[in-house]
Amino acid sequence: MSGFSPEWLALREPADVRARNADVANALAARMALREHVSVVDLGCGTGSNLRTTSALLPARQSWTLVDYDANLLDAARKVLIAWADAAHEHGDGSIDLTSGSRAISVRFRQADLVEGLETVLEPAPDLVTAAALFDLASPAFIQRAARVIARARAVFYTVLTYNGIQHWQPRQPSDGQMTAAFNRHQMSDKGFGASAGPTAPVHLAEQFELVGYTVIEGQSPWLLASGREARLIAELVEGQAAAVAETGAVDARTIERWLKVSRTGAEVGHVDTLAVPPPEGELRLD
Template identity: 35%
Template sequence: MTAFAPDWLYLREPADAAARATELVDTLRESLADGDLVIRDLGCGTGSLGRWLAGRLPGTQRWILHDHDAELLTRARTSLPATALDGSPVDVVAEERDVTELRAADLAGTSLVVASALLDLLTRDEVTALATAIAEAGCAALLTLSVTGVVELSPADPLDPALVAAFNAHQRRLTGGRRLLGPTAVDVAATAFGRLGATVVRGASAWRLGPDQAELQAQWLEGWVGAAVEQLPELRPVADVYLQRRLEMARAGELHAVIHHDDLLVLPPSLEVAA
């Protein structure tokens, strides 16, 4: 699994929070059974999803944070809110482990599985195994901020389409013997859950980065162009000039970027989607 720098995760947190499909949380809140909640956050990073979600759900909550990075787990464990939406207590524990190895037995007693920006880092087999584990355990899932491969930059540039294509190919690359799903992850996951009898609700969760987010724009641009060039090295001469041009626009407050993601809410047959 990919490692992410804490500074990047903290920088993107406000954009993530603004993008998340809140209507899915409304449906989730209405669908969850009354009583204590056990919530597992897969690939929790610094805990940004827990910080955003815990206070939007009622009832006593026990969060179990999973990540392969011990430093991130330490940061996340102490950062979630102490109380839920209705003032009930929120308890947090951390488990360092590979989330791709979770199976139904590991999820026994879990009410809800959540993740942010995870699905596109997995393979088809890993997503299918995760869907099977969640479905067999009978828990709900909220899987957020998976890239869809669509990027809109304004003003447009003739090189935009080539960089989008190269970046999307990089997202689907073969690495360490694993073929990542990248922009196809949401479709693959939705299909896998649907075949297992779950109800799947999809919501758009695009980043919308304006001039007031120049620092995030700059870091995103550097990573985006860098990945595109890694995938297609022959782009480097023009991509270097492109990146400098785009960074200057970001610094000048002239750039707008929409980076599209999708969120998935998954409800097992035992839970009904509210009308």
């Protein structure tokens, strides 16, 4: 179990879809447009939300490998993807062939811990390595390692919804800044990869891919949540944030309790989408 439930991932999926940066998405689509087929590895796939949105940017024939260390999420991914597709065919080995609109998408599922097996899951080298809401959990050292192994594969890299530390709550409260600062510190604790990059992850991603010679395109992808549409998501964010802040000991219990009681009508949570494309042959910088 990873601590990410299928219910939580389903709750955030519509907000994730709306938040994605269109310019970065269009740049990926343009980069891939001339291919007939694309092979993709999705790191930390959860229930497959990234495939459901990113496949629309890619050519008509696609082969995806969905990687997660949580077997329950991989099982959920298979079911949710079969329900999502226009048509689905299951194979005996657990892989599935999906049709979505004009796209034929074959999907394999791979249970692996990225900390141990990142290099292995990127063999054979795919055309595209992607992830959603993953890299803020990772350490700066893992981000550096990912940039180097992806560059060695000369794969395109596209990751969306990396938290960048920005929060705006409506109505505003005097303690919002203190709560956000403590939450961001909590986001930098160890989430399985060593101390996380947390809200600095987008900067590390851009830096590390530029260091290996890639061209990086970034865009903001904030959640813009309104209480009518996303009341439950806002409520769960508030609760999760209060619990995380309490663990830091950086904010006194009364302040947290008061902050928790305020009914929020809206929230902005900042993210960044990152596309990194390899340089022409021979210009990689991998000493």
